Amino acid sequence: MMTDEQLDNLLAKDEKPPVWILYGTHTGNSEQLAKDTAEEFSKKGVNAHISNMEDFDTNLLSDIRRLLIIVSTDGEGEPPLMAEDLLEYLQSEKAPDLSGLSYSILALGDTTYFDFCQAGKDFDSALEKLGAKRILNRMDCDVDFEENYKEWIDTLLKMETC
Ligand SMILES: Cc1cc2nc3c(=O)[nH]c(=O)nc-3n(C[C@H](O)[C@H](O)[C@H](O)COP(=O)(O)O)c2cc1C
Incomplete structure (x- = not known):
């Protein structure tokens, strides 16, 4: 029979680190998707922190495991x-x-622009250069982003249960 303490330790070992969701938006689409994403992870019992990029404290970066x-x-x-x-x-x-x-x-964007999803690409290459590992390839979305978003979030959530 396991003691409560042993059970707690076992659960703590299996617990995945919290997911941080940072968004950068101009007209609100990314903010809404970030909120939806936090809700989806919470439904799975995963601790999700959400912040807009402006308010995010960069001192936390070294301690975050999943972004x-x-x-x-x-x-x-x-x-x-x-x-x-x-x-x-x-x-x-x-x-x-x-x-x-x-x-x-x-990455949200619009294919009618020459620099399609450039900000997402720039974040991706900056993180890669700093040694961070991609869990999943960047998803670039056109103005109708719902289908691509669904594919991205569904894949992430599936990985969560593996
Ligand atoms: C003034 C303006 C400039 C934009 N410039 C670009 C651009 O250079 N490249 C791109 O891929 N999309 C561009 N877009 C499209 C937006 O990224 C796209 O509409 C996105 O869904 C907006 O998301 P947000 O509400 O989170 O800001 C631009 C949109 C606006 C309104």
């Missing part, structure tokens, strides 16, 4: 205003080693 980024592209291939500082930080000398981090990116 999902949902970001649109604005202007001519630029990140939304609220995502600019985080991207700049990740591309700078100040950024930490992120080899302990697994991540995936959902």
Whole structure:
């Protein structure tokens, strides 16, 4: 018969680290998808933290193990205003080693723009350069993003139960 303490230890070992969801948005699509994503993970019993990129404390980065980024592209291939500082930080000398981090990116954009989903691509290459590992390839979405979002989230949730 297991004691409560032994049971707690066993559960703690099996527990996956929380998922962090960071979003960068201009017109609100990425924010809504980030909220939907947090809800989906919560339904699976996974601890999900959500933050907009502007309010995110970059000191936390080295301690985070699982990160999902949902970001649109604005202007001519630029990140939304609220995502600019985080991207700049990740591309700078100040950024930490992120080899302990697994991540995936959902990039929102519009194929009529020359720099399709450029902000998502820029986050992806910055994280890769810092040693972070992709859990799942970046999903680039056109203006009708629902189907691609569903494919991305369904794959992530399936991986969660493996
Ligand atoms: C002013 C403006 C500029 C945009 N520039 C780009 C761009 O350069 N590349 C791209 O792929 N999409 C571009 N888009 C499309 C948006 O990324 C897309 O509509 C996205 O779904 C918006 O998501 P959000 O609501 O999270 O900002 C632009 C949209 C607007 C309104």
